Amino acid sequence: MGDIRNSAFLFALGCVVAAFVTLQSLVFIAKAWREGKRIGLPAAAMRKTLVSSAVFTIVPSAAILLAVLTLAGSLGLPLPWIRLSVIGAITYELPAAETAAQAFGASTKSPILDPTVFSAVAWAMTAGSVFAMFLVIFFVKRIQGGISKAQSRDTKWVSLLITAMFMGLISAFLGGALAGGAVSILSLATSALVMALFGLLIKKAKLPSLESFAMPVSMLCGMASAILYSRILEGGAK
Amino acid sequence: MKPRSPKSYDETIHRDGRIWMVLALVVTQGVPLAISLHYGVWPPLGTFLKGFLPTIMVFWPIALVEVATFTPMLGSGGTYLGFVTGNLSNLKVPAAINAMQQAGVEPSTKEGEIVSTLAIGASSLVTNLVLALGVLLMSYLVPVLESPALKPAFANLLPSLFGALGVVFVSKNWRISVAPLSLMILLFLAAPSLPVGILIPVGALVSIGAARALYKRKLLG
Numbered sequence: 001m002g003d004i005r006n007s008a009f010l011f012a013l014g015c016v017v018a019a020f021v022t023l024q025s026l027v028f029i030a031k032a033w034r035e036g037k038r039i040g041l042p043a044a045a046m047r048k049t050l051v052s053s054a055v056f057t058i059v060p061s062a063a064i065l066l067a068v069l070t071l072a073g074s075l076g077l078p079l080p081w082i083r084l085s086v087i088g089a090i091t092y093e094l095p096a097a098e099t100a101a102q103a104f105g106a107s108t109k110s111p112i113l114d115p116t117v118f119s120a121v122a123w124a125m126t127a128g129s130v131f132a133m134f135l136v137i138f139f140v141k142r143i144q145g146g147i148s149k150a151q152s153r154d155t156k157w158v159s160l161l162i163t164a165m166f167m168g169l170i171s172a173f174l175g176g177a178l179a180g181g182a183v184s185i186l187s188l189a190t191s192a193l194v195m196a197l198f199g200l201l202i203k204k205a206k207l208p209s210l211e212s213f214a215m216p217v218s219m220l221c222g223m224a225s226a227i228l229y230s231r232i233l234e235g236g237a238k
Numbered sequence: 239m240k241p242r243s244p245k246s247y248d249e250t251i252h253r254d255g256r257i258w259m260v261l262a263l264v265v266t267q268g269v270p271l272a273i274s275l276h277y278g279v280w281p282p283l284g285t286f287l288k289g290f291l292p293t294i295m296v297f298w299p300i301a302l303v304e305v306a307t308f309t310p311m312l313g314s315g316g317t318y319l320g321f322v323t324g325n326l327s328n329l330k331v332p333a334a335i336n337a338m339q340q341a342g343v344e345p346s347t348k349e350g351e352i353v354s355t356l357a358i359g360a361s362s363l364v365t366n367l368v369l370a371l372g373v374l375l376m377s378y379l380v381p382v383l384e385s386p387a388l389k390p391a392f393a394n395l396l397p398s399l400f401g402a403l404g405v406v407f408v409s410k411n412w413r414i415s416v417a418p419l420s421l422m423i424l425l426f427l428a429a430p431s432l433p434v435g436i437l438i439p440v441g442a443l444v445s446i447g448a449a450r451a452l453y454k455r456k457l458l459g
Contacts (some may be wrong), residue, residue: 004277011270013374020265021323022366024258027317029359031254035247046356049337053357054364056336060329061368063395066368066383069376081373085366086266089322091435096293103289104281120281122270124290131294132301136321137259141252143309147346157453160414162310162345164449166335166407167414168308168442169327172434174404175422175441177397177419179430182255187394188401195402199409214334215402222398223391230390 004115005076014078052212059168059219064090074108079122087129094102100124186229191222255318264321303439309336312343315355325361327438328396332403333361339406413457417448 004010029050036046067090075097083093098108104117112118118143151158177188198214200205268344274280308326309317312334320330334345337357343349372379382388386417419439425432425440 004273009276010273013272017265017269017368018370020262021362022417024319024322025359025362025366027254027258028355029313029363031247031251032315032352032359034273036349036356038247038349039352041349041352041432045341045370046352049341049353049356050360052340053333053337053360056333057329057361057364059370059396060325060332060399061365062372062383063392064325064329064365064378066392068372069380069383072272072376076374077373082269083371084264084324085369086322089328090327091328091433092293092297096290096297099421100286100289101294104283115277115279116281119270119273119277119279120286120289121280122273122292123286125347126266126270127290128294128297130263131298132305132321133259133263134268135301136317137256139305140255140309140314140317143306144252144314147310151346157342157450158346160449160453160458161446163407163411164414164445165307165311165442166345167411167449168418168445169311169331169438170400170404170407170441171415171418171422171445172437172441173327173396173400174419175426175437176432176434177400179424179432180394180397181425183390184394184397188397190402191398191401192405195405197411199406211340218402219398222401223289223394226390226394227387 003113005118009076014081017082021086034159043168055212059216074110074112075121083125092128093125093197094124096128097121182233183226183229187222187226190225192216194218194221251314258322259318301433305413307439307442313351313354315351317356319355319362320358325365330358330361332399333357335403413452414445414449418445426428432434
């Protein structure tokens with residue numbers, strides 16, 4: 001059997017997965033839009049959410065594409081494309097693929113040409129996601145029920161609780177970035193500074209139309225500055 | 239006969255979310271199954287488990303924490319959709335936070351539920367489009383994406399994303415942020431290779447503890 005990694009069959013499977021995710025996203029957007037209208041959210045505000053979230057997503061999506069590319073050398077294009085379109089994240093996919101390949105005496109550092117090893121890697125990357133899906137099926141309703149109950153007792157505390165959860169997530173990533181070295185810290189500081197400037201322009205200069213672009217532009221400035229800092233501090237592109 | 243009144247969003251979101259999640263389970267697990275059936279290749283179970291078990295021993299507890307932490311943040315619709323489309327902590331959660339912040343709505347409210355679901359939906363569509371176009375145009379994109387000049391930019395995507403998001407959240411909730419941020423900085427200075435995924439729940443717990451203490455002392459306005 002030849003190299004199956006980039007076969008038409010696998011590309012066809014990729015198209016099915018992409019179509020499924022697209023359909024689900026459209027159905028959920030439509031459902032939320034209808035409910036938003038029913039509870040009196042202005043259509044313009046909902047449209048703004050859609051547009052600004054779409055703009056916000058472009059750059060991180062390019063990074064996800066880069067992750068597809070990272071895995072494509074060993075696994076071909078369709079499998080990483082599938083895995084990073086549905087449930088996946090590079091933080092899971094890469095170690096899952098590597099440990100599965102290693103069990104068969106192979107590695108994702110070189111092309112996986114043996115169909116049996118390739119199928120083992122596909123199974124490992126995919127089956128690992130089953131647990132989270134079952135948790136969502138069985139527990140999301142309960143968790144939301146718990147939140148609603150807590151809200152009926154103390155609305156303000158529940159709002160603070162969720163803000164605190166956000167802060168936990170943000171702190172972990174900020175801490176991680178600060179430990180990433182000088183370039184990482186300076187990129188973080190640059191994007192924070194640009195975002196703060198946007199905040200001033202939006203609030204003090206009364207330019208609310210900038211809101212949709214504030215986050216993506218700040219992010220891009222942080223990333224662009226990383227190129228500059230790495231040249232200055234490390235003497236080249238690192 | 240009396241016409242049946244249409245069911246409300248709250249009544250249908252969990253039913254629909256679960257149906258889509260079961261379908262996603264079939265579609266995702268169908269991929270390796272289709273590969274094995276089509277090519278007649280089945281990895282020997284013993285060897286497969288040797289590679290599979292170590293990974294899930296690390297990642298399944300993380301999944302447990304992610305479901306518990308992200309569900310209140312994203313709301314029901316956002317959770318059912320976000321957990322299917324993936325890339326949660328590096329994209330969908332920040333996208334939902336950013337959208338709720340811009341719209342001036344709180345998570346776990348009716349408005350937050352709608353805004354979060356719309357944001358995750360739009361984000362998923364764009365990621366899907368970028369990936370599909372990227373796969374189609376890969377031969378043209380490889381030189382750009384892999385160019386050494388752009389490497390530091392992509393390597394610093396997350397610091398840039400969370401720097402911008404952080405300044406908004408820390409400035410609005412600086413009292414809550416002091417404890418988790420100090421702890422994370424100390425932890426990462428002591429052990430820079432710590433995985434961020436594992437530290438999210440630690441940060442969340444410390445942050446919740448700090449918020450509770452401040453709230454009880456009436457220090458949060």
